[in-house]
Amino acid sequence: MERRTLFNGRLLPAVLVLPQLAITILFFILPAYKAFAESVRATDAFGLHTSFVGFANFLHLARSNLYQHAMIRTGVFCVAVTVLAMAAGLVLAVFADRAIKGRAIYRTLLIWPYAIAPAIASVIFVFLLQPQIGLITNLLGRLGIDFDYATNGGQAFLLIILIAAWKQVSYNFIFYVAGLQSVPRSVIEAATLDGARGFHRFRTMIWPLLTPTTFFLIIVNFVYAAFDTFALIFALTAGGPGTATETLVVKVYRDGVINLDLGGSAAQSVILMAIIVGLTAIQFRYTGKRAVS
Amino acid sequence: MATLELQGLAKRFGKTTVLHGVDLALTDGEMLVIVGASGCGKSTLLRLVAGLEEPSAGRILLDGVDITGRDPARRDIAMVFQNYALYPHMSVFDNMAYGLKLKGMKRPEIARKIEEAADTLGLSALLGRKPRELSGGQRQRVAMGRAIVREPKLFLFDEPLSNLDAKLRVQVRADIRKLQKRLKVTSLYVTHDQIEAMTLADRLIVMHEGRAAQIGAPTAVFDKPADRYVASFIGEPAMNFCSATLIAGGTAARLDAGPTVDLPDGARAGADDTRITIGIRPQHALLSTGADAMPLTVELIEPLGSETLIHGRLADGSEFMLRVAGPAPAAETIKISLPAHYLHVFDAESGKRLEPLTPALSAPAMP
Numbered sequence: 001m002e003r004r005t006l007f008n009g010r011l012l013p014a015v016l017v018l019p020q021l022a023i024t025i026l027f028f029i030l031p032a033y034k035a036f037a038e039s040v041r042a043t044d045a046f047g048l049h050t051s052f053v054g055f056a057n058f059l060h061l062a063r064s065n066l067y068q069h070a071m072i073r074t075g076v077f078c079v080a081v082t083v084l085a086m087a088a089g090l091v092l093a094v095f096a097d098r099a100i101k102g103r104a105i106y107r108t109l110l111i112w113p114y115a116i117a118p119a120i121a122s123v124i125f126v127f128l129l130q131p132q133i134g135l136i137t138n139l140l141g142r143l144g145i146d147f148d149y150a151t152n153g154g155q156a157f158l159l160i161i162l163i164a165a166w167k168q169v170s171y172n173f174i175f176y177v178a179g180l181q182s183v184p185r186s187v188i189e190a191a192t193l194d195g196a197r198g199f200h201r202f203r204t205m206i207w208p209l210l211t212p213t214t215f216f217l218i219i220v221n222f223v224y225a226a227f228d229t230f231a232l233i234f235a236l237t238a239g240g241p242g243t244a245t246e247t248l249v250v251k252v253y254r255d256g257v258i259n260l261d262l263g264g265s266a267a268q269s270v271i272l273m274a275i276i277v278g279l280t281a282i283q284f285r286y287t288g289k290r291a292v293s
Numbered sequence: 294m295a296t297l298e299l300q301g302l303a304k305r306f307g308k309t310t311v312l313h314g315v316d317l318a319l320t321d322g323e324m325l326v327i328v329g330a331s332g333c334g335k336s337t338l339l340r341l342v343a344g345l346e347e348p349s350a351g352r353i354l355l356d357g358v359d360i361t362g363r364d365p366a367r368r369d370i371a372m373v374f375q376n377y378a379l380y381p382h383m384s385v386f387d388n389m390a391y392g393l394k395l396k397g398m399k400r401p402e403i404a405r406k407i408e409e410a411a412d413t414l415g416l417s418a419l420l421g422r423k424p425r426e427l428s429g430g431q432r433q434r435v436a437m438g439r440a441i442v443r444e445p446k447l448f449l450f451d452e453p454l455s456n457l458d459a460k461l462r463v464q465v466r467a468d469i470r471k472l473q474k475r476l477k478v479t480s481l482y483v484t485h486d487q488i489e490a491m492t493l494a495d496r497l498i499v500m501h502e503g504r505a506a507q508i509g510a511p512t513a514v515f516d517k518p519a520d521r522y523v524a525s526f527i528g529e530p531a532m533n534f535c536s537a538t539l540i541a542g543g544t545a546a547r548l549d550a551g552p553t554v555d556l557p558d559g560a561r562a563g564a565d566d567t568r569i570t571i572g573i574r575p576q577h578a579l580l581s582t583g584a585d586a587m588p589l590t591v592e593l594i595e596p597l598g599s600e601t602l603i604h605g606r607l608a609d610g611s612e613f614m615l616r617v618a619g620p621a622p623a624a625e626t627i628k629i630s631l632p633a634h635y636l637h638v639f640d641a642e643s644g645k646r647l648e649p650l651t652p653a654l655s656a657p658a659m660p
Binding site: 186211 | 343344345368376380381382392395396
């Protein structure tokens, strides 16, 4: 049941809501408005002259090969990160669910990566994979694999996928552990007595019962991969080499802050906003509070 | 159809022993009910047979074959769970078909079997529904259907009626018994409800603290409870117990509450002044005006319609309950007598039943 607190008068509720409202306006509404406003203008690199250009910025994006490539790249990146991170989270959760001894330790350790700041995670991987001095780079070198993410675009792209996925595994793990625990034990036992074993039992009984969790996680992972990986990518490759790791969020930053195309960058932000609104709407529409609670 | 034999089946969880070695043999088609209070080990026993728990000691033989270590999926046993454990994402049809598909049965045959079972259980109109769209009674029937279509060697029931309301319970209880008799499937049935146990069982096993306190036909257990625990557990309302001492060479007992009662079915072993417990069921004690009658101070009267329950205390302060036909006499103190052939004699210390040394003439059958 939903509990509602009732207040008398209007002043107290207003005062209580004000700080949250102020934060929302200052950090969300206002920047969003600025993005909208900028997206229909063109400003010169020095910020001295601004003119209204209508949808020219958007039209330019629609015709831009670079932007289309970034979009496809981001799509591939999102799918890869989501699949990898969710599969790993699920496998680990299944094992954690089966573990009898050391269950608590196992779970706690698996949650740790989530507590690492994205930029720090990148730094850790730089230590491991730095083209000249990285530990893993050296090992790979001995195996005859020439690993250099700073010059090899494919390797750089693969690397950010792996790191982004690694970072998100914990999150998926927690939700899958909770999901597995909510599968009634007796249902699994009934299936066992019906003759189901091993993977078949998982596929026909547990996996379908995890559907709400899976759907929820797909949306969350997609949003994470698309929007939350900026710090990680920027700290590791800054979008390079070339544009090999330039996802849409990285491109917004590069175009706007580095190349000073404020209008074009703002237009990209608006598109991203539309995408995120769409994804959130889907999530609320189909899972709402169900998957979380 | 099969026989089941348990040999010294024991289960320990860490340092706690839940089951102290149970021996049991079920004949083909027999319905054996395991009854006991919560925590007596009855569910553990069932789960061991199903293979959902591993025994710490002992063997399980199904049709003479040792299945103790066998994977539960390969035991050919069906279980009806307390919460039914229906597969929530599957329709009623698919719930029943799941086990059959795993057996590798062909689709048309699966459909035929399910039609048949659904017909028996009145589920034909519900085959397309999901479990969440069913009432409690319907879910229970689906759980039954899922068990019977498999035609397993053994049925296990884990308190299958405890989630139903009282009225439905009586009906489903009868349905289960009829079905089991018709299908002649060997069954183990766990319950904490002694009425369920009495009505369903060919034989019942009363469990107490991880041991089989008594195994026998329901009437035998009712008429000759093996110890005080069984005596108090089986029968509603519960049996009265009066402290007493053995006198007259074991042929009579002096109650702490005053009067002396004869033990007409024969002398009990034990020197005079041995402490014993005399038990009598509330419906067997009588209102009396005779010279040997003892006073009972009435504390509470519960009218049940055609009968009345009288709660009171005897002269030694012990509680006593009486069930009489018709209304209770309007008096603060009434006089009662204990008919000799309805008395149960237990050792005061061990609680074990004391049988007569040389059985006298057969005691009259007890109602």
